[in-house]
Amino acid sequence: MGVSTDTSSRYSRETGYGDCAGAAMNPDRIEPILTRTGEISGVWKGVSLHSRIDPRREAERAVKEALPHDAEGIVVFGFGLGYHVEAILTHFPRAKVWVVEPDPLLFRSALELKDCGELISHPRVRIFVGTDGSVVDHLLHSIEETPFSIYRFRPSVELHGEFFRDLERRLHRVLSRRQVNLHTLARFGKLWVRNLCRNMNLLSRYGGIEALKEKFSSIPALVIAAGPSLDEILPHLSTLREKFLIIAVDTSYHPCIRAHVEPDFLVVMDPQYWNTRHLDRAVQRSSRLVSEPSTHPTIFRKFPGRTFLAGSLFPLGKYLVEKIGKRASLGAGGSVATSAWDFARLLGCNPIVMAGLDLSFPRKRTHCRGSFFEERVYSIRTRLDPEETHFFRYLQEATPLSLPSNDGKTVLTDQRMLVYRDWFEIQGILYRDLRTLTLSRHGLKIEGVEWVSLEELLEYPSCRNRVDSLLRETDQTPPVLPDKSAIEKGRKEILKGLDTLEELAREGIQMVQSLRNHDPQQEKIDLELLNRIDEKIISHQYHDIAGFLLAKTLLSIEQSKAATVEQTLENSLRIYTDLLDSIRFHREVLTRNVSSQETSQDFPPETDDS
Structure with missing residues (x-):
C-alpha cells in the first residue's frame, strides 16, 4: 500500500505530513494514497477510508443514495478524510451536520494529511471526537429538537462497530x-x-426559584414520587424527615400528609384541572410551592404558603419571562418527578434519594395506596367495570414491556416510563459529581442511579435543625419582584x-x-x-x-x-x-x-x- 518516492516527496512538500513510508510504519498516522484524480485517500489500521480512484465522486454518490432529499439534520458516523461531510454540505445546503469520530488519533492524522480547515470551521458543522460518555451526551444535547437522519460512513462503522451501535440505540431513544x-x-x-x-399576573407576584440556588448545599434530599413502592417508605417518613430535606410532588403530597409529614417543598407542574385534585383538603401553610406559569390556575388558589416560580419551558412563557429578567428553569423529562429532581439539584442537595420512583408497575400496580389516581378508580368502579379493568387499560395503553429491575429480575414498564428513565440517565452523565439513589428495589433499573436500602438511609445523621434554619431564612427573605x-x-x-x-x-x-x-x-x-x-x-x-x-x-x-x-x-x-x-x-x-x-x-x- 505504499507510494512512490516522488509521491512521497510531494506529500512532504505540500502537506507537511513527512515521509509517506514513515507514515505507513506509524500506527498513529493514516497511510496516505494518491488517487488517480490527484486527491488524497488513505488506509487506517488496514481499512481503506475512501476510493483510490475518485474519493470525492464516491462520497457524493454514497451521500445522495443514503440520505433523504429533505434532511434537516444529519448525524455522521465517522470523519475519515471528510469527503462525505463535504458532499453532505454541498447537497444539503440547509442541513445541520453533526460528525462523530470516535478515534482522536485518526482525526488528528486526517487534519495533518488533508486541509480540512474550511470544513471543521463551517457554521453548519459540529464535530465530536472521542468515545467518552460526555462526547455522546454533548451530541444529544446539541441536536435538541432538530429532525435528523443518520449517515453511516462504512469504514468508521467497520472500525468502531460496537460504539456506533450503542450510539444509534441512544439516537433512536431520542x-x-x-x-x-x-x-x-x-x-x-x-x-x-x-x-x-x-397566570400572567403571577409573574410579577411571585419570586423565582433562582433565589434558592445552592441554598441547601450538600444537604441530602428525599424526593417523593407516588409509585407503588412508596407504601414501604411511608411508615418511616417521620424518621427520614429528620435526616433529609423533603421534596414531594403533587401525586405524593396527600400520602405524605397522611403519614403526618409536611414536605418542605411541593413541586407541581401539571396543566390539567384533575391534577389539582391531588391537593384537595390537604395543603398546609408550612410547605413551599414550586411551580411554573403554565400550571393550572387552581393550584395557586389552593396553596396558601410561599410560592416560587420556575421559568417557562414554552415559547410564549419564555418571551414574557425574558421581559422581567432571567429566571431559572427546571428540566422537563415528561414527569413531575424529573422536575422535582432538578429542583433538588438546583438547591445544591447531594445525594438526592428518590422514593416511589418505580418507573414501572411492580405487582401490576400503578400508584401508591391513597393517591388520588387510585382512590378515583375505586370511586368510579362498577360491577361491570371493576377497578381491575381500569388498571388493565392503563397498563396496556402505552405498549407494556418487561425490562431489568433493581433487584436483578424484570419488571413490567411501558414506553412512557422509558422516556423518564432516559432523562435520568442523561442527567447522571451531565452531573457526575451528584449522587442519585433510589429506594425502589423492584423498580426499573436506571443506569447511574444506585439502589439503596431503607435501613441504610435510617442510619444517616440528623440534619433537621440545619434544614429548618435555612427554611426560616428562606421564608423571611422577601422575593425580588419584577x-x-x-x-x-x-x-x-x-x-x-x-x-x-x-x-x-x-x-x-x-x-x-x-x-x-x-x-x-x-x-x-x-x-x-x-x-x-x-x-x-x-x-x-x-x-x-x-x-x-x-x-x-x-x-x-x-x-x-x-x-x-x-x-x-x-x-x-x-x-x-x-x-x-x-x-x-x-x-x-x-x-x-x-x-x-x-x-x-x-x-x-x-x-x-x-
Missing part, C-alpha cells in the same frame, strides 16, 4: 422521546398556553408581531391555492415565492410562539411523507392554515381580560385540547 413529546404537545398545547395567559408593566409591554409586542405573522400565513394560503391552478410557466416563480414566505415566517421573532400549537399537524405530515407535488402543496396548505388558527388562538387568550381574581376561582374540568 427519536422515541420526541414522538412522545410531540403527542404530549398535541394533547396539551392549548391548555398550556391558556393557563399561561390566566415590574408588572414589563409584562404588559411584552404582551402588546407579541400581539403586534402576531399581526405580521398572520399576513404571511394568509399570503402563503393564497399562494398555495393559486399554485393548485397553476400555469406551468408560472410554477417555478410561485415556488420561489413560497420559499420566500417560509423564510420570512421562520426568521420572524415570534414564529416559535405561533408555531407552538402545530405539533399535531407536523406529526401527521412527518408520518405521511409527501411523495408528489400535490401532496407537498397539501401539506403546505395545512401548515399555513393551522398557523393561522394558532395565531388567532394566541390573540384571543392574550387579549382576554386577565383579572387579578381569575386565579382565585375554581376552574371546571377541561378537555385535553381545550
Whole structure:
C-alpha cells in the first residue's frame, strides 16, 4: 500500500505530513494514497477510508443514495478524510451536520494529511471526537429538537462497530422521546398556553426559584414520587424527615400528609384541572410551592404558603419571562418527578434519594395506596367495570414491556416510563459529581442511579435543625419582584408581531391555492415565492410562539411523507392554515381580560385540547 518516492516527496512538500513510508510504519498516522484524480485517500489500521480512484465522486454518490432529499439534520458516523461531510454540505445546503469520530488519533492524522480547515470551521458543522460518555451526551444535547437522519460512513462503522451501535440505540431513544413529546404537545398545547395567559399576573407576584440556588448545599434530599413502592417508605417518613430535606410532588403530597409529614417543598407542574385534585383538603401553610406559569390556575388558589416560580419551558412563557429578567428553569423529562429532581439539584442537595420512583408497575400496580389516581378508580368502579379493568387499560395503553429491575429480575414498564428513565440517565452523565439513589428495589433499573436500602438511609445523621434554619431564612427573605408593566409591554409586542405573522400565513394560503391552478410557466416563480414566505415566517421573532400549537399537524405530515407535488402543496396548505388558527388562538387568550381574581376561582374540568 505504499507510494512512490516522488509521491512521497510531494506529500512532504505540500502537506507537511513527512515521509509517506514513515507514515505507513506509524500506527498513529493514516497511510496516505494518491488517487488517480490527484486527491488524497488513505488506509487506517488496514481499512481503506475512501476510493483510490475518485474519493470525492464516491462520497457524493454514497451521500445522495443514503440520505433523504429533505434532511434537516444529519448525524455522521465517522470523519475519515471528510469527503462525505463535504458532499453532505454541498447537497444539503440547509442541513445541520453533526460528525462523530470516535478515534482522536485518526482525526488528528486526517487534519495533518488533508486541509480540512474550511470544513471543521463551517457554521453548519459540529464535530465530536472521542468515545467518552460526555462526547455522546454533548451530541444529544446539541441536536435538541432538530429532525435528523443518520449517515453511516462504512469504514468508521467497520472500525468502531460496537460504539456506533450503542450510539444509534441512544439516537433512536431520542427519536422515541420526541414522538412522545410531540403527542404530549398535541394533547396539551392549548391548555398550556391558556393557563399561561390566566397566570400572567403571577409573574410579577411571585419570586423565582433562582433565589434558592445552592441554598441547601450538600444537604441530602428525599424526593417523593407516588409509585407503588412508596407504601414501604411511608411508615418511616417521620424518621427520614429528620435526616433529609423533603421534596414531594403533587401525586405524593396527600400520602405524605397522611403519614403526618409536611414536605418542605411541593413541586407541581401539571396543566390539567384533575391534577389539582391531588391537593384537595390537604395543603398546609408550612410547605413551599414550586411551580411554573403554565400550571393550572387552581393550584395557586389552593396553596396558601410561599410560592416560587420556575421559568417557562414554552415559547410564549419564555418571551414574557425574558421581559422581567432571567429566571431559572427546571428540566422537563415528561414527569413531575424529573422536575422535582432538578429542583433538588438546583438547591445544591447531594445525594438526592428518590422514593416511589418505580418507573414501572411492580405487582401490576400503578400508584401508591391513597393517591388520588387510585382512590378515583375505586370511586368510579362498577360491577361491570371493576377497578381491575381500569388498571388493565392503563397498563396496556402505552405498549407494556418487561425490562431489568433493581433487584436483578424484570419488571413490567411501558414506553412512557422509558422516556423518564432516559432523562435520568442523561442527567447522571451531565452531573457526575451528584449522587442519585433510589429506594425502589423492584423498580426499573436506571443506569447511574444506585439502589439503596431503607435501613441504610435510617442510619444517616440528623440534619433537621440545619434544614429548618435555612427554611426560616428562606421564608423571611422577601422575593425580588419584577415590574408588572414589563409584562404588559411584552404582551402588546407579541400581539403586534402576531399581526405580521398572520399576513404571511394568509399570503402563503393564497399562494398555495393559486399554485393548485397553476400555469406551468408560472410554477417555478410561485415556488420561489413560497420559499420566500417560509423564510420570512421562520426568521420572524415570534414564529416559535405561533408555531407552538402545530405539533399535531407536523406529526401527521412527518408520518405521511409527501411523495408528489400535490401532496407537498397539501401539506403546505395545512401548515399555513393551522398557523393561522394558532395565531388567532394566541390573540384571543392574550387579549382576554386577565383579572387579578381569575386565579382565585375554581376552574371546571377541561378537555385535553381545550
